Amino acid sequence: MVAKKRKSTMLLAKYGKLEHLESLAAGHVHFNPISKYRSDSTAYRGDRNEGVIPIDPTTMKIFDPDGNNILEKIPLPSSVRQSFVGDDSLLMFCASMITEKILQIDCNHYVFKDEYKNSISEFGDHVLLFHSAEFLNLMRKTQQNATPKFGFVSGKVMYRDLDDFSLDGD
Known part of the structure; x- marks a missing residue:
């Protein structure tokens, strides 16, 4: 298709x-x-912030090898942004x-x-x-x-x- x-x-x-x-x-x-x-x-x-995508920190999850969300144990970051490293060109x-x-x-x-x-x-x-x-x-x-x-x-x-x-x- x-x-x-x-x-x-x-x-x-x-x-x-x-x-x-x-x-x-x-x-x-x-x-x-x-x-x-x-x-x-x-x-x-x-x-x-050209080319930067915001991510809601409250929706993030990072799991340890036992399957526990480590972000439930540490303070959440105030802002998270996704971008590509080295994309200036x-x-x-x-x-x-x-x-x-x-x-x-x-x-x-x-x-x-x-x-x-x-x-x-x-x-x-x-x-x-x-x-x-x-x-x-x-x-x-x-x-x-x-x-x-x-x-x-x-x-x-x-x-x-x-x-x-x-x-x-x-």
């Missing part, structure tokens, strides 16, 4: 210098290491999702909220809008013909409170 690929209809925005966006529109994708996003403190772009391509969280209605038109406009203004003077499905299809086509071979994973990056373990935090 072959897994069906999900179709994405997300509208994405990439902000930057005109020549960089023209290059992207021509099919030249530039990737940055995850370390760049971990050291970027600007809003809507990254933070030191992992390459990423990021774009902004155009969602209702950053839009407002003005005279029957959707416009960006002022907070969002102020935050993204430092990323460049120009924007390129594109559909995620089209971008991913081009990435898959490139992947088939690439030498050397490469793999990629796509998905939403959601910024959240790492102490919120509710499903709403995802």
Whole structure:
């Protein structure tokens, strides 16, 4: 059985210098290491917890050879996070999702909220809008013909409170 690929209809925005966006529109994708996003403190772009998954310490269990949960005998840690050691060179391509969280209605038109406009203004003077499905299809086509071979994973990056373990935090 072959897994069906999900179709994405997300509208994405990439902000930057005109020549960089023209290059992207021509099919030249530039990737940055995850370390760049971990050291970027600007809003809507990254933070030191990029690529980190929070784990609820109250759900953890570590068993000794006799089958006893040792975490019942010692104080639980206040926070637990899962990440990959040595992944600072992992390459990423990021774009902004155009969602209702950053839009407002003005005279029957959707416009960006002022907070969002102020935050993204430092990323460049120009924007390129594109559909995620089209971008991913081009990435898959490139992947088939690439030498050397490469793999990629796509998905939403959601910024959240790492102490919120509710499903709403995802």
